[in-house]
Amino acid sequence: MNSISIKLTSEKLSLQECYDFVDDPTCGGIDVFVGTVRNQTQEKSVKLLDFSAYGPMAVKEMNSIAERALDKFEVHKIAIHHAEGVLQIGDIPVIIAVSAAHRAAAFEACQFAIDSLKETVPIWKKEHFEDGEVWVNAHP
Amino acid sequence: MQLQVLLFGIVSDLIGENEVSFIFSGTTVADFKKELNTSYPQLQNYNAYVIAVNESYANDDQVLLNADVVAIIPPVSGG
Numbered sequence: 001m002n003s004i005s006i007k008l009t010s011e012k013l014s015l016q017e018c019y020d021f022v023d024d025p026t027c028g029g030i031d032v033f034v035g036t037v038r039n040q041t042q043e044k045s046v047k048l049l050d051f052s053a054y055g056p057m058a059v060k061e062m063n064s065i066a067e068r069a070l071d072k073f074e075v076h077k078i079a080i081h082h083a084e085g086v087l088q089i090g091d092i093p094v095i096i097a098v099s100a101a102h103r104a105a106a107f108e109a110c111q112f113a114i115d116s117l118k119e120t121v122p123i124w125k126k127e128h129f130e131d132g133e134v135w136v137n138a139h140p
Numbered sequence: 141m142q143l144q145v146l147l148f149g150i151v152s153d154l155i156g157e158n159e160v161s162f163i164f165s166g167t168t169v170a171d172f173k174k175e176l177n178t179s180y181p182q183l184q185n186y187n188a189y190v191i192a193v194n195e196s197y198a199n200d201d202q203v204l205l206n207a208d209v210v211a212i213i214p215p216v217s218g219g
Contacts, residue, residue, distance in 0.1 A: 035219050051218065054148055054211055057195040058218075082218060094219050114219060122192070122211070123218030124149035136217040138150040140188055 004066040005079040008058050008123075013092045018079040022099035027076055031106035033114050035094035037087050041136075047128045051084045051093060054122040058082070061121045065113055073109040075100040080113060082123060093125070141165075141206035143172070149214040151189055154182045162210070169193070170200040172210065189214045 005021045007013075015034065022030055037049050062080045069078050079097040087093055096113045100106035125136045145162045152158055166175055169191050177184050191198045192211040204210065 052148065053218070054146065054192070054195075054213070057192060057211065060195055118216070118219040120197075120216065121218050122148065122213050122216055124214070125217045126149075135150040135153070135214070137215045138188065138217075140215050 003070055003077045004063065005077075005081070006059055006062045006066060007079075007081040008053055008055060008062070008084060009081070010083070010085040013081050013083050013095050015092075015095060018081055018095045018097035021079045022077040022097045024076050024099050026101060027099040028101050029103040029106050030097060030099045031103070031110040032098075033094075033096040033110050034092055035114075037089050037091050037093060039089045041127060044129050046089065047130060048089070049087045049091075049093070050126045050128065051082075051087065052124050052126070053082070053084045055084075057122050062117065065116045065121070068116070069098070069109040069113050072112065073100070074102070074105040075109045078109065078113065080117065082117070082121070084123070141204070143204065144207070144209045145176075146209065146211040148212065149217075151183070151186070151212045151214050154186060155180050164204060167203055168200065169198050169202045169204065172204060173200075176212075 066078045076099045081095045083093045098106045098109045141164050143162045143164050145160050190213050
């Protein structure tokens with residue numbers, strides 16, 4: 001049985017798909033994190049975001065995060081889906097869903113997955129403003 | 141030796157390409173970074189990136205081989 005669903009896509013992400021993948025009769029709970037595009041950053045108005053990725057390595061890193069989450073926490077299944085390309089305000093760049101027998105493990109695994117994704121998965125976002133554009137976090 | 145070098149994010153903007161073919165005369169990832177700075181002076185003031193070799197993160201002392209795919213990974217910002 002496959003316990004991991006990884007996706008990097010220019011299609012719209014589906015909450016239902018992530019939920020259905022992790023849903024399981026042995027589970028007592030499902031934890032879902034949904035990232036959304038917000039309309040401002042440091043008080044500047046954001047027009048849109050453009051996500052680019054090193055596709056094969058991004059998928060590999062997301063897989064490795066999912067495997068570590070299954071290893072580290074008492075969870076059944078995990079879905080990590082990320083979008084690429086242009087996203088508008090309110091669109092969904094990332095969904096992480098985790099199912100577990102008990103809620104604590106589901107919460108922990110979900111947090112671990114999104115925190116790790118933001119640290120290691122080679123995906124970059126460019127914020128477009130009315131008066132220009134900037135690569136997020138390029139100058140740490 | 142010849143390396144395929146993939147560029148992403150701000151590094152791709154600084155160099156003006158997504159991918160370059162790079163003739164490398166050194167041995168390690170650390171050597172590669174030095175030669176890269178010589179070939180692309182616009183990177184001399186930008187060292188926030190790390191290196192991946194064949195789709196895995198690499199340390200400075202990793203040895204590079206002919207035909208390796210080297211990616212320059214500026215700080216990631218997915219999610």
